[in-house]
Amino acid sequence: MADVVVFGYIIPVVVILAVVALLVGLSLAVSLYLTISLSVYRSVKQTRRDRVRPDLRNGLFDRLFAEDPDWEGWVEDMSSVEREVAESLLDEYLRELDGKEAVQLRGLGEALGIPERAGNRLSHRDVYTRLDALTWLTLLEHPDPVLDSSFEPSTPRERASTVTLLDSSDRLPDTATGVSMLLEGTDEQFTVFGQDTLYRVARTDPEPLLETASNEYDTWPEPLLAQVLSVCAHLETSVRGGELNWLTAALETQNEAIRAAAADALGSFGWRASLRDQVFLERATDDPSPLVRAAVYQMLAAWGDQEALSILLFALVEEQHPRALTLGTTALVGRRDRIDTDAGAVLGDAWAWSDEHAAYDRRARKSGSEPVGG
């Protein structure tokens, strides 16, 4: 075989090939060893866990409905594997149970020493370890380790977890604090958990969220703005105060997804006189994007008063985009009891289609989804 010159040195090809072969062989040996070892380790661990799970589950249910569960006595005799399984069962059932059973079950968490361990893990450098700790404290409704420590949530997930913990254990001072913890200084979008947390915190008192959004919406990245708008779309409609100019401004941004989300959000605030401005509504119903126009039609249908519905009907008569027309008509069909005009006569096929589908929806809902014979 030939030689190769590398940086002035003459190296036989066979040497190069031998080095590469050594590297490949070593990689193969290492990956084989790691894969098999890991597989055996996980299998053994799983087998041990599976072996004790049924008995532990029965024991847990027996104590769950007992007057004195004596969790400490039960836990005392457990091996480390049994403790691990007990923790996983606890995690599973705390997510499913409410009320008295959940309260009783939380005692097992205390007996297993979870709050203390979780408290210690709040200062761990790994973010997922901290998140697990916060999750346990939430499931156990045990906020003290967070309140008594200098823990400061530093990522959007941690902020959401902390707010959920404080909110679920009634230790969140007020909505404004929750909103501020979730949104202040943030430039990242939420996970669905974060978005859901914002919604749960703001739904009974939307004003702090509206105020924060009004002040900061133009600094937020578009995905975050879209998420906040989506939260606003699900808020209580009884909000009296709160600045809405940012919502109408969002309806005129470049991004059609933001405009559509703004229209969805505005569906919750139809009683506001400021939104009844004719010029504003004309601009909204004339939006160049059919996606946004469809959202505006749904907004008008959500408002549901005579004036809004008649604007909607007129807009639909003029609508050229078949899908926007169908979506708008579907929204109008939902308000058919509030309109005097024979919408079917002016909207034709779109009305007939939407109306018939709405009738099928009602029928299916009425009959309920029972198992079918196969």
Next chain:
Amino acid sequence: MHSITHVVSTGLVLFSLFVIGYYAVVNSGYLVLHVLALLELRDDVRESRWDPPFRKFASPFYPGIGIVVPAYNEETTIVESVQSMLSLNYPEVEVIVVNDGSTDATLARLRESFDLEAVDADIPFDVPTEEIHDVYRSTTYEELLVVDKENGGKSDALNAGIWLTEMRLFCAVDSDTVIDRDALLSLVRPFLEAPTTAVASGGVIRVANACTIEDGVVKEVTLPKTGLPGLQVMEYLRAFYSGRLGLNRINGLILISGAFGLFQTDAVREIGGYRHDTITEDFDIVMRLHRHLKETDREYTVDFVPEPVAWTEVPSTRRVLGRQRRRWYRGMVENIVTHRRMLFNRRYGRVGTFVMPFFVAAETIGPLIEGLGYVLLPLAWYFGLLEIEFFVVFFLLTTGFGVFLSWFGVFSEVWSFNRYDSPWQVLRLLWYGVLENFGYRQWKTLVAWHGLFEYLKGVDTWGVMERTGFSTGDD
């Protein structure tokens, strides 16, 4: 004679040098992809192991998903498939079954089982498909819609569903695919975290042969005992855990499996839906999305999520597998030719400058070069140009590296979701990683050449997938 020998010898030497260089570049690329995949998997595993304390079903933020199920002569399985789709764990689902001109009792079975009634009203917009005879609604399942149309092929059936759903997202699935109950909750994650930019996400396809499936749920995961499906398990693991995860790390995913992918409905409608004149519509749709969104300067993401899983039966005979792989190869070549403008074009970002060129080099040209090598080897030996020692070392090196990449996929599986939880099964998987290099790999190069000839001849048939059916608990 002397000069002919000289020309052939020179040609063979040049080809050998090219092959060595080619292998070095492609395998380096694969190594980079695998490392990227491992980093991506690490993040995904950490993310998926954290279960935040909230009730997903009570959350209003999961966008509605229309599950589009094209069905052609599926009378034996369609009812069970639809029931399985209807029972997926997701807050808002609409199942749109498109009966694509079946000649058997597919529609009758659906009508009978789900109390379907035809909608009298005309569809108020144009649906760019073959004629739609009727749209049916279930009087018991609000979320079920059945479309009965003239036969037009899978793309046409998918388009009918896409045009008729009002959901913001749609999930394209094959009617014989079994989706894990919670899979949609994970697959939708990119759309929740990037609501303004996510246009598509794909999950993992796994091999269902030998698995036990009851009531549309995979109850027991077992590695197929026969060689061919087992080798495909290895291939699927490598493709999903290495290729797609690695490409996802650089936002360069160019393929989402047609058996399980989630798309933004409007984005797909905007590009005219699935093309009828392609045999790999799933590959084409993702390429066209990339192309369209880049050309219109839109910010977007196409994501791969490794946790949600859909199960499918793979061919268990060489004849059917060969037919499937030839179709895949023809479709790949067809797509590369169709979208050749994107190659080395900076306008298309990483997809144009890195992903497509690498894909062409590794997946399209790779098997052809390898096949050619097998033909030229005896020639080189005949002309006395083959250094047996060099050839053996080179073969062992490339094979060894190939095995290493396959084992990397198995390690990723064990380290992450560990569906094959018995070490014996893992050992067998590792063995398949070795075995595929002796015979199977060489056979695939033959299939690639066959596929190329079929493409050049203009063959555009799908071929029939012959299924033996899933194992059930009663078997």
